[in-house]
Amino acid sequence: xxxxxxxxxxxxxxxxxxxxxxxxxxxxxxxxxxxxxxxxxxxxxxxxxxxxxxxxxxxxxxxxxxxxxxxxxxxxxxxxxxxxxxxxxxxxxxxxxxxxxxxxxxxxxxxxxxxxxxxxxxxxxxxxxxxxxxxxxxxxxxxxxxxxxxxxxxxxxxxxxxxxxxxxxxxxxxxxxxxxxxxxxxxxxxxxxxxxxxxxxxxxxxxxxxxxxxxxxxxxxxxxxxxxxxxxxxxxxxxxxxxxxxxxxxxxxxxxxxxxxxxxxxxxxxxxxxxxxxxxxxxxxxxxxxxxxxxxxxxxxxxxxxxxxxxxxxxxxxxxxxxxxxxxxxxxxxxxxxxxxxxxxxxxxxxxxxx
Amino acid sequence: xxxxxxxxxxxxxxxxxxxxxxxxxxxxxxxxxxxxxxxxxxxxxxxxxxxxxxxxxxxxxxxxxxxxxxxxxxxxxxxxxxxxxxxxxxxxxxxxxxxxxxxxxxxxxxxxxxxxxxxxxxxxxxxxxxxxxxxxxxxxxxxxxxxxxxxxxxxxxxxxxxxxxxxxxxxxxxxxxxxxxxxxxxxxxxxxxxxxxxxxxxxxxxxxxxxxxxxxxxxxxxxxxxxxxxxxxxxxxxxxxxxxxxxxxxxxxxxxxxxxxxxxxxxxxxxxxxxxxxxxxxxxxxxxxxxxxxxxxxxxxxxxxxxxxxxxxxxxxxxxxxxxxxxxxxxxxxxxxxxxxxxxxxxxxxxxxxxxxxxxxxxxxxxxxxxxxxxxxxxxxxxxxxxxxxxxxxxxxxxxxxxxxxxxxxxxxxxxxxxxxxxxxxxxxxxxxxxxxxxxxxxxxxxxxxxxxxxxxxxxxxxxxxxxxxxxxxxxxxxxxxxxxxxxxxxxxxxxxxxxxxxxxxxxxxxxxxxxxxxxxxxxxxxxxxxxxxxxxxxxxxxxxxxxxxxxxxxxxxxxxxxxxxxxxxxxxxxxxxxxxxxxxxxxxxxxxxx
Numbered sequence: 001x002x003x004x005x006x007x008x009x010x011x012x013x014x015x016x017x018x019x020x021x022x023x024x025x026x027x028x029x030x031x032x033x034x035x036x037x038x039x040x041x042x043x044x045x046x047x048x049x050x051x052x053x054x055x056x057x058x059x060x061x062x063x064x065x066x067x068x069x070x071x072x073x074x075x076x077x078x079x080x081x082x083x084x085x086x087x088x089x090x091x092x093x094x095x096x097x098x099x100x101x102x103x104x105x106x107x108x109x110x111x112x113x114x115x116x117x118x119x120x121x122x123x124x125x126x127x128x129x130x131x132x133x134x135x136x137x138x139x140x141x142x143x144x145x146x147x148x149x150x151x152x153x154x155x156x157x158x159x160x161x162x163x164x165x166x167x168x169x170x171x172x173x174x175x176x177x178x179x180x181x182x183x184x185x186x187x188x189x190x191x192x193x194x195x196x197x198x199x200x201x202x203x204x205x206x207x208x209x210x211x212x213x214x215x216x217x218x219x220x221x222x223x224x225x226x227x228x229x230x231x232x233x234x235x236x237x238x239x240x241x242x243x244x245x246x247x248x249x250x251x252x253x254x255x256x257x258x259x260x261x262x263x264x265x266x267x268x269x270x271x272x273x274x275x276x277x278x279x280x281x282x283x284x285x286x287x288x289x290x291x292x293x294x295x296x297x298x299x300x301x302x303x304x305x306x307x308x309x310x311x312x313x314x315x316x317x318x319x320x321x322x323x324x325x326x327x328x329x330x331x332x333x334x335x336x337x338x339x340x341x342x343x344x345x346x347x348x349x350x351x352x353x354x355x
Numbered sequence: 356x357x358x359x360x361x362x363x364x365x366x367x368x369x370x371x372x373x374x375x376x377x378x379x380x381x382x383x384x385x386x387x388x389x390x391x392x393x394x395x396x397x398x399x400x401x402x403x404x405x406x407x408x409x410x411x412x413x414x415x416x417x418x419x420x421x422x423x424x425x426x427x428x429x430x431x432x433x434x435x436x437x438x439x440x441x442x443x444x445x446x447x448x449x450x451x452x453x454x455x456x457x458x459x460x461x462x463x464x465x466x467x468x469x470x471x472x473x474x475x476x477x478x479x480x481x482x483x484x485x486x487x488x489x490x491x492x493x494x495x496x497x498x499x500x501x502x503x504x505x506x507x508x509x510x511x512x513x514x515x516x517x518x519x520x521x522x523x524x525x526x527x528x529x530x531x532x533x534x535x536x537x538x539x540x541x542x543x544x545x546x547x548x549x550x551x552x553x554x555x556x557x558x559x560x561x562x563x564x565x566x567x568x569x570x571x572x573x574x575x576x577x578x579x580x581x582x583x584x585x586x587x588x589x590x591x592x593x594x595x596x597x598x599x600x601x602x603x604x605x606x607x608x609x610x611x612x613x614x615x616x617x618x619x620x621x622x623x624x625x626x627x628x629x630x631x632x633x634x635x636x637x638x639x640x641x642x643x644x645x646x647x648x649x650x651x652x653x654x655x656x657x658x659x660x661x662x663x664x665x666x667x668x669x670x671x672x673x674x675x676x677x678x679x680x681x682x683x684x685x686x687x688x689x690x691x692x693x694x695x696x697x698x699x700x701x702x703x704x705x706x707x708x709x710x711x712x713x714x715x716x717x718x719x720x721x722x723x724x725x726x727x728x729x730x731x732x733x734x735x736x737x738x739x740x741x742x743x744x745x746x747x748x749x750x751x752x753x754x755x756x757x758x759x760x761x762x763x764x765x766x767x768x769x770x771x772x773x774x775x776x777x778x779x780x781x782x783x784x785x786x787x788x789x790x791x792x793x794x795x796x797x798x799x800x801x802x803x804x805x806x807x808x809x810x811x812x813x814x815x816x817x818x819x820x821x822x823x824x825x826x827x828x829x830x831x832x833x834x835x836x837x838x839x840x841x842x843x844x845x846x847x848x849x850x851x852x853x854x855x856x857x858x859x860x861x862x863x864x865x866x867x868x869x870x871x872x873x874x875x876x877x878x879x880x881x882x883x884x885x886x887x888x889x890x891x892x893x894x895x896x897x898x899x900x901x902x903x904x905x906x907x908x909x910x911x912x913x914x915x916x917x918x919x920x921x922x923x924x925x926x927x928x929x930x931x932x933x934x935x936x937x938x939x940x941x942x943x944x945x946x947x948x949x950x
Contacts, residue, residue, distance in 0.1 A: 013820075013866060020816060024809040030356075035886045036805025038736045046735035049816060050743070054821065057747075060827055062824050068828065071835040071852050073767075091761065095754040102721060102750050109728040110743055114735065115665065121926040121933065122730035125667040125948055130726065131719065138718040143700070145710050145757060150704050152763040156698035174527070174618070193617035206617070221890070239618045241630055242522040243770065247836030250767040254696045256630055257520060258614025261697035287851045309848035318770045318838040320514045321437045321521060322528040326841040347719070 028033050040116040047114025054107035058100075070286070073247055074279045077269040077313065077334065081250035087152045091145055098232060104286075122173045160263045165230040168223070171205045172235070172242035172255040177315060177326035180205050180216040183349060189214020193257075199354040206238070206352055215351040218344070223332045226340035227270045235261040245318035246332065248274075254319055267334045274334075275311045286312050381491075381763075385484030386906045388490050389468035390801055393794070396461020397492075397499055401871075403452035406445045408868045412421035413437045415861035419844035433510065433861045438820070439842040440529045443512035447530070451538070451630075452500065455545055458648040458786045460493050464650060464792050467556050467580040469801055473899035474574050476565025476916060478909040479861035485551050492548035496541045497622040498858070511538035514840060516637055519612040523604050526619045536605070541600050546595045553584035553591075553932055562585075567633040567896070567918035570781050571675075575668060576899050576920040579654025579676050582645050589686060590643040596635035603722035603946065604628070628727030631696050635800055645782050646685040650678060652789020653720060653749075654743040657924075659792045660724055662895045664731030665933050667923035670723045677723075681817035684713045695769055705761040710760035714753070721750050730925070732933070736893060737811025740794035744819050745788035752781025755830065773833025776826045784822045790817075798878075799892050803904045804885030810877040814870055821867025828856050896922045896936045 237255035295305030317328035420435035512530025613625035690706035916938035
């Protein structure tokens with residue numbers, strides 16, 4: 001399907017080029033004239049093309065929203081994400097209006113005032129009033145956006161001391177993620193890369209064996225989070241820069257070697273609830289259709305078909321970290337308090353693990 | 356000033372013979388140096404743009420075999436399938452070449468050189484020798500960068516921002532060995548070249564203006580070049596220091612940017628450094644660099660739009676003021692690249708505030724361009740098309756900057772394709788359009804011949820459709836959460852529905868890329884066989900069009916023209932012609948605008 005569409009658009013574009021060449025060719029009067037300087041005829045054609053281009057720009061915008069609007073991230077699954085999404089769509093509506101108006105003025109003026117020999121331009125070098133207007137109006141609009149933005153930012157980045165919060169360490173290395181829970185004491189044991197080689201490589205995130213807080217820490221390869229409870233992430237890296245990116249929660253923070261970064265949010269939709277949301281159901285259906293088509297192609301070539309896809313929250317690496325950067329990912333499971341506790345009880349503590 | 360004039364006039368009487376080498380290679384004439392910059396920049400541009408087409412093929416049809424990969428990438432594409440290492444290398448070198456070699460040296464180097472002496476009425480740059488030196492250093496750095504493509508383990512691949520530790524440790528990726536060493540050397544030489552050039556531009560504009568050429572009679576091109584040079588002098592040394600410290604970390608065991616690292620089973624000795632320090636140093640140049648790229652393009656657009664609208668640029672003083680405001684603000688916003696690096700959130704607030712302020716002078720510029728078109732008598736010469744295209748992409752790309760500059764929104768969009776779409780429109784495409792506008796407009800001045808306008812029209816319209824076709828849909832991929840610099844997204848079924856968009860983007864990229872061949876043909880063909888130009892083909896006011904078409908040492912055969920008015924007296928009431936060059940004295944009773 002895509003190939004057909006591309007072919008069609010290629011053909012249409014080549015026709016357009018051919019036609020354009022012809023128009024420019026025909027627009028040449030018989031007598032010899034400069035091949036470099038625009039004539040009235042060139043001005044007329046290009047002025048009209050300017051107007052057509054404005055239509056192309058609007059059509060592209062409408063087409064993109066109509067055709068690809070459904071690829072955007074679904075509704076946020078975290079508490080702060082709803083606020084930042086509101087800010088995003090507020091800002092978008094402002095810039096959308098500005099974009100629509102300014103592009104219209106630009107291309108319409110280019111079309112309307114296309115030159116010819118009889119026209120004389122209006123000498124209009126300056127107007128303090130106009131310049132004042134288009135300094136003050138953006139200034140006011142931006143003050144609003146800045147204030148709204150700063151309030152949201154402060155709200156997201158202020159991590160309140162909270163005994164109830166779950167403290168989780170996200171540990172990055174080329175090219176995978178590990179997770180460390182603080183265990184019953186709620187405190188992560190000290191850690192450093194120098195301890196990584198101890199216990200025959202079983203000290204996966206370099207916990208300091210002399211720190212008693214580390215004994216009940218739990219290191220796993222899959223991130224489980226209880227719903228509606230604040231999670232404070234402590235983010236570390238053992239080698240190069242990585243970035244902990246969880247798009248469905250509108251969360252991101254870099255993992256920097258030699259430094260512990262923090263980010264906190266409260267997930268408020270479980271994986272199961274998320275899979276039932278209409279936009280997610282539709283998206284998964286669409287993806288599975290694509291995968292099904294591709295599987296048939298693969299099967300025809302005697303290769304293995306693709307598995308059907310089921311929605312899961314994702315943790316991705318979003319800072320280039322080497323050759324396999326594109327596949328540094330981890331599944332995130334958000335579940336009820338009970339499910340989380342059941343899962344957690346099955347895990348092995350650091351002390352047991354290194355025995 | 357009169358002293359320089361006479362000495363140059365003397366100089367002219369006894370012509371000394373020029374050899375091929377002093378005329379074409381080690382020339383100290385700004386006009387020749389400008390051509391050297393342009394041609395080197397275009398060659399680097401061909402390399403940079405071709406690279407982008409290669410990785411666009413991989414992104415649209417991941418892990419498929421292409422004969423062209425086999426031919427161009429050799430051992431890096433077994434059976435014609437691109438290797439992930441080479442994907443990152445291509446992305447890195449594409450960025451480096453386009454930002455520094457094409458849009459900094461190629462754009463600023465070309466037009467500052469040709470226009471500064473000619474538009475301010477000077478015989479040449481303040482120091483012809485330094486000027487020659489800066490070109491040849493640029494040439495050496497280009498050669499080093501190209502050479503780095505051929506080292507055994509491949510060129511630098513850590514992204515054009517070369518954040519350590521990835522760029523510092525050869526164990527971390529293939530490209531961080533000899534490839535990165537060459538990258539750093541190349542950039543160090545490049546920075547020296549830019550600094551020499553910038554100092555020369557500043558001194559020339561400040562000291563060598565002809566009689567009557569006050570600062571408020573300077574064309575906006577010159578204002579843009581002057582301010583660009585000042586930003587360069589302020590910020591490039593900081594990048595040099597970052598590069599030198601990185602070289603120390605890589606080769607001499609220091610720990611400026613490294614700490615607590617365990618890689619390939621070994622704990623490294625580095626202790627106490629921080630990659631975040633590198634990010635600060637890098638972006639202290641990196642952000643002003645955006646304006647080093649963009650301001651010359653905007654300067655060119657001001658000149659081309661005013662000339663071809665046959666109207667004064669609207670709000671000349673406001674334009675100067677906004678250039679200065681943008682330049683000042685550009686040096687205090689670098690932190691917006693670092694909202695999520697672990698920098699103190701309070702600093703994030705400060706940088707959000709300063710960053711969004713830039714939208715105000717930018718808006719003033721955009722509205723002033725639109726007001727210049729209003730009630731004009733627009734001549735659609737090819738340069739004018741590109742200048743209008745520039746205003747359009749500057750607006751489209753600039754507006755999404757309001758989103759990315761807002762720290763709260765950057766959290767989720769940082770390093771996604773939304774960012775890629777944003778900066779390609781606002782600085783990539785805009786500056787490239789500025790470069791094309793400049794080439795079409797000043798080609799007659801540089802080569803004495805005209806570019807073919809019909810080929811120019813076709814070049815513009817295909818490029819314009821291609822550019823929006825590539826970068827408009829790209830915003831959607833970013834808002835779907837797809838990170839940049841991914842070799843493929845097939846490992847995430849969640850992103851499977853983006854595959855079609857990627858194909859569309861690549862198709863547009865190939866079309867836009869092909870359109871550049873039309874330009875190349877036009878450029879080379881017109882250089883030798885183009886129609887010979889008239890003295891002042893665009894009926895422009897600025898001084899360069901009073902200099903003879905045939906290039907001579909010292910630019911004007913007799914005395915340097917004096918300046919009596921600002922450069923934008925187009926369609927002035929009371930004048931028969933619709934333009935009055937700057938060297939025409941005021942008529943009796945004619946009032947000069949208070950500019």
